[in-house]
Amino acid sequence: MTNSTTKRNEMKKLEKKIRRFIKERNWEKFHAPKNLAMALSVETAELVEIFQWMDAKESRTLDAATLKHLEEEIGDIMIYLTTLAKHFGLDPLSAAHKKILLNEKKYPLDGSIDL
Amino acid sequence: MTNSTTKRNEMKKLEKKIRRFIKERNWEKFHAPKNLAMALSVETAELVEIFQWMDAKESRTLDAATLKHLEEEIGDIMIYLTTLAKHFGLDPLSAAHKKILLNEKKYPLDGSIDL
Amino acid sequence: MTNSTTKRNEMKKLEKKIRRFIKERNWEKFHAPKNLAMALSVETAELVEIFQWMDAKESRTLDAATLKHLEEEIGDIMIYLTTLAKHFGLDPLSAAHKKILLNEKKYPLDGSIDL
Amino acid sequence: MTNSTTKRNEMKKLEKKIRRFIKERNWEKFHAPKNLAMALSVETAELVEIFQWMDAKESRTLDAATLKHLEEEIGDIMIYLTTLAKHFGLDPLSAAHKKILLNEKKYPLDGSIDL
Numbered sequence: 001m002t003n004s005t006t007k008r009n010e011m012k013k014l015e016k017k018i019r020r021f022i023k024e025r026n027w028e029k030f031h032a033p034k035n036l037a038m039a040l041s042v043e044t045a046e047l048v049e050i051f052q053w054m055d056a057k058e059s060r061t062l063d064a065a066t067l068k069h070l071e072e073e074i075g076d077i078m079i080y081l082t083t084l085a086k087h088f089g090l091d092p093l094s095a096a097h098k099k100i101l102l103n104e105k106k107y108p109l110d111g112s113i114d115l
Numbered sequence: 116m117t118n119s120t121t122k123r124n125e126m127k128k129l130e131k132k133i134r135r136f137i138k139e140r141n142w143e144k145f146h147a148p149k150n151l152a153m154a155l156s157v158e159t160a161e162l163v164e165i166f167q168w169m170d171a172k173e174s175r176t177l178d179a180a181t182l183k184h185l186e187e188e189i190g191d192i193m194i195y196l197t198t199l200a201k202h203f204g205l206d207p208l209s210a211a212h213k214k215i216l217l218n219e220k221k222y223p224l225d226g227s228i229d230l
Numbered sequence: 231m232t233n234s235t236t237k238r239n240e241m242k243k244l245e246k247k248i249r250r251f252i253k254e255r256n257w258e259k260f261h262a263p264k265n266l267a268m269a270l271s272v273e274t275a276e277l278v279e280i281f282q283w284m285d286a287k288e289s290r291t292l293d294a295a296t297l298k299h300l301e302e303e304i305g306d307i308m309i310y311l312t313t314l315a316k317h318f319g320l321d322p323l324s325a326a327h328k329k330i331l332l333n334e335k336k337y338p339l340d341g342s343i344d345l
Numbered sequence: 346m347t348n349s350t351t352k353r354n355e356m357k358k359l360e361k362k363i364r365r366f367i368k369e370r371n372w373e374k375f376h377a378p379k380n381l382a383m384a385l386s387v388e389t390a391e392l393v394e395i396f397q398w399m400d401a402k403e404s405r406t407l408d409a410a411t412l413k414h415l416e417e418e419i420g421d422i423m424i425y426l427t428t429l430a431k432h433f434g435l436d437p438l439s440a441a442h443k444k445i446l447l448n449e450k451k452y453p454l455d456g457s458i459d460l
Contacts, residue, residue, distance in 0.1 A: 010125045010208065011208075014208060014211055014212065017212070017215055018211075018215065021215055021218065021219065024224055025222060025224070030398050032171035032172070032174050032175060032400075033166060033174040033175060033177075034166040034169055034170070034171050034173075034174035034268075035171065035397055035398055037162055037163045037165070037166045037174075037268075038163065038267075038268060038393055038396070038397040039397050039398075040159055040162065040163075040192075041156075041159050041160065041162075041163050041271055041390060041393060042390050042393055042394045042397060044155055044156050044159045044390070045156065045386060045387050045389070045390030045391075045393075046390075047152055047155065047156075048152045048153065048155075048156050048383055048386060048387055048390075049387045050152070051148060051149040051152045051383070052380055052383040052384050052387060053375045053380055053384075054149055055149070055285070055286050056147035056149050056150065056285050056286070057147070058149075059147050059148040059149035059152075060147060060148060060202070062148075062203065067203060070203065070205070071200075071203075071205050071210045071213065071214075072210070072213075072214055072217065074196060074199070074200050074205060074207055074210040074211075075207075075210035075211045075212075075213055075214025075215075075217075076214055077155075077192075077196055077207070078196065078207040078208065078210060078211035078214075079211050079214060079215065079218075081189060081192055081193065081196070081207075082211065084189070085186075085189050087175070088177065088182060088185065088186075090185070090186050090189060092189055092190075092192070092193035092196075092207070093125065093126075093129060093193065093208075095186045095187070095189040095190035095193060096129055096133075096189075096190045096193035096194050096197065097129065097132070097190075098186065098187075098190055099186075099187055099190025099191055099193075099194060100132055100133065100136055100190075100194065102187065102190075103136065103194075104136065107140060109139055109140070145283045149383075150282055150283055152383075153278055153281070153282040153379075153382075153383060154282050154283075156275060156278060156386055157275045157278055157279045157282060159275070160271060160272050160274070160275030160276075160278075161275075163268055163271060163272055163275075164272045166268070167265055167268040167269050167272060168260045168265055168269075170400070170401050171400050171401070240355045240438065241438075244438060244441055244442065247442070247445055248441075248445065251445055251448065251449065254454055255452060255454070262401035262402070262404050262405060263396060263404040263405060263407075264396040264399055264400070264401050264403075264404035265401065267392055267393045267395070267396045267404075268393065270389055270392065270393075270422075271386075271389050271390065271392075271393050274385055274386050274389045275386065277382055277385065277386075278382045278383065278385075278386050280382070281378060281379040281382045284379055285379070286377035286379050286380065287377070288379075289377050289378040289379035289382075290377060290378060290432070292378075292433065297433060300433065300435070301430075301433075301435050301440045301443065301444075302440070302443075302444055302447065304426060304429070304430050304435060304437055304440040304441075305437075305440035305441045305442075305443055305444025305445075305447075306444055307385075307422075307426055307437070308426065308437035308438065308440060308441035308444075309441050309444060309445065309448075311419060311422055311423065311426070311437075312441065314419070315416075315419050317405070318407065318412060318415065318416075320415070320416050320419060322419055322420075322422070322423040322426075322437070323355065323356075323359060323423065323438075325416045325417070325419040325420035325423055326359055326363075326419075326420045326423035326424050326427065327359065327362070327420075328416065328417075328420055329416075329417055329420025329421055329423075329424060330362055330363065330366055330420075330424065332417065332420075333366065333424075334366065337370060339369055339370070
């Protein structure tokens with residue numbers, strides 16, 4: 001099995017679960033990409049809220065309840081990100097791999113910044 | 116290979132790539148979870164910006180250049196989301212699967228809403 | 231002149247300037263409240279970006295160029311906030327005064343939190 | 346009374362009210378500009394949430410309860426924006442006036458875009 005196939009399979013499993021969840025509730029009508037982008041930003045802000053009054057050091061170690069909350073927000077973000085990506089035949093995992101390649105060119109190791 | 120192992124492996128591949136990228140540039144010092152949360156929200160806004168003046172219908176079909184831009188923003192979001200999650204031993208793919216289970220309880224199929 | 235009249239006058243001056251700017255460019259058609267909310271969040275993220283890699287202490291003192299940049303982002307946020315509020319006959323200055331009254335009830339001085 | 350003095354006075358009244366509210370609760374210690382920027386983005390997302398599933402047309406007319414909610418979010422945003430600006434001797438109203446001047450140069454009326 002190639003990496004690419006595995007990756008696609010893993011993302012496909014999540015995509016399929018999300019699609020079923022949405023379909024069962026008849027929520028497709030709400031999911032124009034514009035709306036999904038807004039929902040994604042709202043979920044991201046709920047994650048930001050966890051850290052807003054902490055200083056950098058405090059943010060490195062969370063108690064159990066806050067960690068559980070964080071994981072739920074990460075889950076929400078990943079669900080909307082995957083749903084939005086899927087609309088355009090994309091997936092977050094592949095997009096991240098591609099973006100790292102671009103970033104390696106943008107920020108080469110010799111220390112210069114290639115904007 | 117179990118699903119869980121595969122998933123972990125797929126996420127691990129991305130985590131490893133990200134960690135190497137950060138380490139090579141000596142950027143760990145910037146990556147307090149608080150800062151990563153802010154960076155995540157900035158990248159999310161760059162995705163939102165793509166859709167801000169479109170109406171819902173227009174947002175469903177993007178031209179090739181905009182689609183490429185969108186994939187890059189999805190990649191950036193996934194990179195920061197994975198980096199933040201990894202700090203706490205979490206990963207976005209597992210968090211999404213767990214969250215769907217919670218959402219199924221929160222929004223049961225009989226139409227009632229269980230808040 | 232009552233406080234309320236003065237305030238209304240000051241906000242009205244800004245509202246009028248904004249309205250003329252938008253009208254001259256024929257941009258009203260883009261300014262559905264949904265779109266303005268998105269634009270507001272994009273501008274807010276541009277302000278967040280200024281502070282994302284600073285620690286709390288560094289964020290307290292900005293160099294002249296960054297301060298100029300910050301003022302521009304504050305201006306952009308205020309412009310969109312005022313445009314959105316105006317659509318509904320509201321204004322940010324009055325809304326802030328009202329909200330402080332609510333907050334004083336929500337967070338009374340005896341230290342209890344009244345949610 | 347010059348415009349500038351009036352404006353300063355109106356903003357000063359709000360600034361003073363906010364400062365007293367914060368001081369009485371001993372919250373200054375939380376208000377590093379970095380934290381205020383995060384809080385501002387969280388409040389903005391709460392405003393975005395109001396509009397996320399509406400289409401553009403629906404967003405133009407809100408029922409009374411939603412309008413009340415919107416005004417509260419506008420108030421929260423204005424409070425944090427003013428608190429952050431004040432830290433640097435700035436204010437949102439003046440910043441907006443200055444930014445309109447810049448925008449008039451950036452988007453001149455002959456239709457060309459001066460980036």
